[in-house]
Amino acid sequence: MLTQQVHAQTYQLLVSPELQQIQACRELRERVFAHELQWVKCSADGQERDGFDEGSVHVAVIHQWQVAGYLRITPYGQPWMLSECFSFLLESGAAADIPQDSLEVSRLAVERKHRGRTIHGRYGVFDQLIKGIIEQSMRTHCRYWFVVVAEPIYRLLQKKGLPCERLGPIVQMPDGVQTLAVRIDLQVFMQTAAPFYSADLLPQNQPEHRTRKAI
Numbered sequence: 001m002l003t004q005q006v007h008a009q010t011y012q013l014l015v016s017p018e019l020q021q022i023q024a025c026r027e028l029r030e031r032v033f034a035h036e037l038q039w040v041k042c043s044a045d046g047q048e049r050d051g052f053d054e055g056s057v058h059v060a061v062i063h064q065w066q067v068a069g070y071l072r073i074t075p076y077g078q079p080w081m082l083s084e085c086f087s088f089l090l091e092s093g094a095a096a097d098i099p100q101d102s103l104e105v106s107r108l109a110v111e112r113k114h115r116g117r118t119i120h121g122r123y124g125v126f127d128q129l130i131k132g133i134i135e136q137s138m139r140t141h142c143r144y145w146f147v148v149v150a151e152p153i154y155r156l157l158q159k160k161g162l163p164c165e166r167l168g169p170i171v172q173m174p175d176g177v178q179t180l181a182v183r184i185d186l187q188v189f190m191q192t193a194a195p196f197y198s199a200d201l202l203p204q205n206q207p208e209h210r211t212r213k214a215i
Contacts, residue, residue, distance in 0.1 A: 011119055012062040015132045019058045024067045032109040052081055059132035061125050069125035071108040073136050080104040082181055086148045089181040091168040102144040123196055131197055143187050151178040163188045
C-alpha cells in the first residue's frame with residue numbers, strides 16, 4: 001500500500017494532563033474503541049472515558065485543528081488498566097515486579113485517515129505518539145512502559161526497535177483479538193533509537209502544561 005507524505009509543520013504534539021482538545025480526544029477514542037473495535041459500549045455523548053483518566057497525562061497529535069492520534073499515560077501509583085482489567089495477561093509474580101520508575105500506556109488510537117501517512121520520511125502519527133511518551137518519561141524520570149497491546153501492535157513496536165518484554169501469555173479476547181502485556185525499557189531503546197525519537201525534546205524541567213510544539 002502506498003503511503004502518503006504530508007508536511008511535517010502542519011502537525012503538533014501535545015503532552016499535558018489538561019488538554020484543551022480533550023473532548024476531541026475522547027471522540028476519537030469513541031470512534032476507535034466503541035465503533036471500530038467494539039471493545040467498549042457506545043457512550044451517550046459520543047466521548048469514550050473511564051476511571052483511569054483521572055491522574056493521567058494525555059498525548060495528542062493535532063493536524064489542522066483536529067486530533068490525528070492519541071494515547072494516555074498513567075503514572076505509577078495511580079490505578080492501571082493492566083492490574084485492574086488485564087491481570088490475567090500477567091504471569092504469576094509479574095504484578096509485584098513493577099518498579100516505581102514505570103508508567104502505563106493505554107487508549108492508543110490513530111484516526112483512520114492518518115494511518116499509513118508519513119510525516120518525516122518513514123515516520124507517522126504513531127511515531128509522534130511514541131515521541132510524546134519519551135518526552136513525558138524523561139520529564140518524570142520513568143524508564144519502563146507497561147502496555148497491553150494487540151499482537152499486530154506488538155509486532156509493530158518490535159519493528160520500530162522498541163524492546164518489548166512479554167509479561168505473560170498471548171490471550172485471545174472475546175472479539176478474537178490476540179492480546180498480550182509487555183514491558184518496554186526506554187533506556188535500552190534510546191541506546192539504538194533513530195535520532196527522530198530524541199530530536200527537539202523539551203527540557204526535563206519544562207512544566208507539563210506547556211509541552212506543545214509544531215512537528
